[in-house]
Amino acid sequence: MKEWDSFDQIKSAKGVWLVDSKGNKILDAVGSMWCNVWGHSNPELINAITTQSKKLQHSSMFNLTNEPAEKLAEYLVKISPKMNKVFYSDNGSSAMEIAIKLALQYWKNIGEKNKTRIATLENGYHGDTFGAMSVGYVPEFFGKFKKQLFTTLQFPVPNKYRIPKEFSFLDYQNQCIEKIEKEFSQKNNIAAFIMESGAQVAGGVIIYPKDFQRKISVLCKKYNVLFVLDEIATGFGRLGSMFQYEEQKSIPDIVAYGKMLTGGYLTLAATLANKKVYDSFLGEFNDWKHLFHGHTYTGNPIASSVALENLKMYKKYNLIKKIQKTSKVFEQHYQRISEIDIVGDIRHKGMLMGIELVSNKRKKTPITTKKSINKIFFEEGKKNGIYLRTLGNIVMLVPPLVITESELNLLLERTISTIESAKSKII
Ligand SMILES: Cc1ncc(COP(=O)(O)O)c(C=O)c1O
Numbered sequence: 549m550k551e552w553d554s555f556d557q558i559k560s561a562k563g564v565w566l567v568d569s570k571g572n573k574i575l576d577a578v579g580s581m582w583c584n585v586w587g588h589s590n591p592e593l594i595n596a597i598t599t600q601s602k603k604l605q606h607s608s609m610f611n612l613t614n615e616p617a618e619k620l621a622e623y624l625v626k627i628s629p630k631m632n633k634v635f636y637s638d639n640g641s642s643a644m645e646i647a648i649k650l651a652l653q654y655w656k657n658i659g660e661k662n663k664t665r666i667a668t669l670e671n672g673y674h675g676d677t678f679g680a681m682s683v684g685y686v687p688e689f690f691g692k693f694k695k696q697l698f699t700t701l702q703f704p705v706p707n708k709y710r711i712p713k714e715f716s717f718l719d720y721q722n723q724c725i726e727k728i729e730k731e732f733s734q735k736n737n738i739a740a741f742i743m744e745s746g747a748q749v750a751g752g753v754i755i756y757p758k759d760f761q762r763k764i765s766v767l768c769k770k771y772n773v774l775f776v777l778d779e780i781a782t783g784f785g786r787l788g789s790m791f792q793y794e795e796q797k798s799i800p801d802i803v804a805y806g807k808m809l810t811g812g813y814l815t816l817a818a819t820l821a822n823k824k825v826y827d828s829f830l831g832e833f834n835d836w837k838h839l840f841h842g843h844t845y846t847g848n849p850i851a852s853s854v855a856l857e858n859l860k861m862y863k864k865y866n867l868i869k870k871i872q873k874t875s876k877v878f879e880q881h882y883q884r885i886s887e888i889d890i891v892g893d894i895r896h897k898g899m900l901m902g903i904e905l906v907s908n909k910r911k912k913t914p915i916t917t918k919k920s921i922n923k924i925f926f927e928e929g930k931k932n933g934i935y936l937r938t939l940g941n942i943v944m945l946v947p948p949l950v951i952t953e954s955e956l957n958l959l960l961e962r963t964i965s966t967i968e969s970a971k972s973k974i975i
Contacts, residue, residue, distance in 0.1 A: 551923050556930075561588030564948050564955050566935060575934045575959050577945050579899075582749070582781055584812035584948040585858060585867070593811050596857035600850045609636065609847040617847035620856045624818060627859065628791065630799045631820040635839070636847040640780040640806030641675025643817035644742075646841055647802045648679045650821055650829075651740035651774045657828040657837045663739040667701040667731070667773070672743060673750035674778050683742045686751055688940065701738065703728050707754045709893040709904065710912065717757070725763045732771035740774040741767075745803070746782040746792030746897070752942050753895045753902025755787075756796075765798035774801045774825070780817070784808035785862070785949050788872050788898030801825050808949070811858035816851035867949060871899055877953050878945075881960040888967050890915060890974070901945040903967070905938075907975070914941040917974050928970040934962040943967065 557569040564587055566574045576584065586593060600616060607614055621634040635650070637643050648666065655663035666683055674684035681690045682697040690697065704724050711720040732738060741764060748754040768775035777800040782792045786808065789795040793803060802825060806817035831837035845851075862868065878896050885894055885903060892906030905915040917924065922938045929936035937944055947959060 551919060563587040563589070564951050564959075572930075573933065574930065575947075575955070575962060577929075577934050577947055577959055577963065578937050579946045579948045580812045581807075582786070582946040583807035583810075585784070585808050586811050586861065586950050587948045590811070592861060593813050593854050593857055596854045597813065597850055600853035604849045606845065606848050606850070610842060614847065614849045614852070616849040616852035616856060620852040620859075621818075623856055623859060624805070624820060628803065628820055629794055630822055631803060632823045633821050633826040635819045635821070635841075636852075637817045637819065637843050638815045638845045638848065638851070639675075640778075640804065640817050641677040641680045642843060643780065643804040643806050643819045644674040644680040644683070644778060645677055646819040646839075647742070647776050647778070647804050648683060648740075649839060649841060650802055650819065650825060651742070651776055653839060654774060654825050654828050655739050657831075662737050665701060665735070665738050666698075667703065667728070667738050667741045669705045669743045669748065670702045671705060671751035671754070672748055672778075674742070674744070674780075684751075689750075701731060701735075703731075705748060705751075705754050706757055706760060707752075708757070709895075721757055721760060725760070725767070728764060729767055729771075732767055732773060738771070738773045740776050740802075742776040743778065744782060745777040745779045745798075745800075746787045746796060747900070749781040749900065750939060752904070752939065753900060753944070755895055755897050761792075761796040761798045765796075765800070776800060776802045776804075778804050780804055780806040782900075784859075785868055785871050786899055786946070788868070788875055790862070790868055809858070810851055810855045811861075812948070813854050813858075814848070814851040815845070816848065816855055871949055874951065874953050874956055875899060877956040878960065880957075881964070884964055885960075885967070888964070888971070890971050891967065899947060899949050899951070903943040903945070903963075905941045905943065905967075905974075915974060916941070919973075921970075921974065924970050924973045925966060928973065929962070929966045931969070932962045932966045934959065934966060936963065936966060 558566050559569050560567045566576050668683045672684040674680040706721045706724050765775050777793050802821050804819045810816050829837050875898050890905050893904040895902045907913045907915045925936045925938045
């Protein structure tokens with residue numbers, strides 16, 4: 549970390565613009581770490597926070613509840629097809645830990661002691677806690693802890709840009725699904741299949757081809773495996789639909805929400821389960837079927853209030869339609885971005901774009917440097933008035949969902965200039 553000898557301080561923000569302590573206005577291409585919906589300083593969201601903060605700031609969810617948390621749970625169940633119950637936490641990693649515990653304990657609760665293994669996709673990311681690291685193993689992030697992580701069955705993901713030589717893309721997709729089916733048919737100890745919904749984001753913006761997720765959900769039903777989806781980065785409109793599981797026609801047993809749930813203003817996450825899973829936890833006290841899990845700030849009323857306001861605004865302002873329209877602006881820039889000689893691939897859906905940088909276009913060699921690419925892009929981005937962050941060799945564009953067409957055009961122009969100027973620093 550030595551290369552980060554100082555940090556810019558953000559003093560205020562409005563809309564898609566961050567303002568630092570020197571008064572520089574910087575376009576937020578990271579969307580507050582992929583969670584900002586309505587831009588910064590939105591009056592309706594601020595009002596939800598201030599109104600609730602005068603009534604009740606926090607109270608325990610152990611033996612008690614509070615009105616905003618109840619209302620939000622009701623609303624989440626209403627808008628989440630086939631989901632029945634909500635378990636709160638306060639960050640995405642915890643929501644995934646809860647999903648893992650629910651899935652494993654479900655089988656214990658119904659007397660199937662043998663179902664203890666978890667299946668996942670290679671290169672998935674579900675957070676930085678130990679359970680989440682185990683089910684979302686990205687080698688670069690988690691290699692140092694490999695010995696302490698529990699093992700999972702991992703299956704390949706069809707990434708169109710990097711399919712094995714002997715395959716067509718369609719053949720490779722079929723092979724990926726066949727591998728899962730083969731394993732499911734031979735093993736009867738698989739408790740759950742856990743995957744990001746719609747796309748792998750931190751693992752390099754791998755957008756699943758049509759039907760991939762649906763086919764896995766079908767296999768889960770066929771072989772009696774719980775299907776667990778992580779919508780933390782992709783739900784609530786990031787990929788252009790409210791929930792990817794709905795768009796992909798792949799109903800889960802358990803689903804985790806986070807990030808954009810509060811519009812990016814306060815920390816809250818939720819793990820939803822269907823009735824089948826929930827019912828398995830019902831019993832007399834001495835049956836010990838209940839879930840032992842709870843965080844201090846679970847169901848925080850201020851966070852729940854702002855989340856409810858945020859979600860109601862989706863309908864009020866027809867946000868999903870707006871995202872679908874604005875998202876087309878990305879397409880107008882494909883050509884120019886792909887012509888840059890260090891750009892190997894562009895992957896885009898909704899309000900998410902990953903630009904993969906390579907040192908050799910033909911061989912698709914991922915670009916590497918002595919200095920971190922992230923740092924180079926951060927510095928060059930700053931010169932161009934844009935806050936950019938890369939993950940490995942992927943430039944990530946994840947702006948606030950409400951970004952306007954002209955702001956998005958500006959963001960893409962500045963991204964192009966940044967890649968051009970970073971190029972000389974990298975090669
Ligand atoms: C798909 C996915 N799941 C889980 C997480 C973890 O969420 P948090 O950072 O809130 O713990 C992330 C964070 O980026 C994510 O992208």
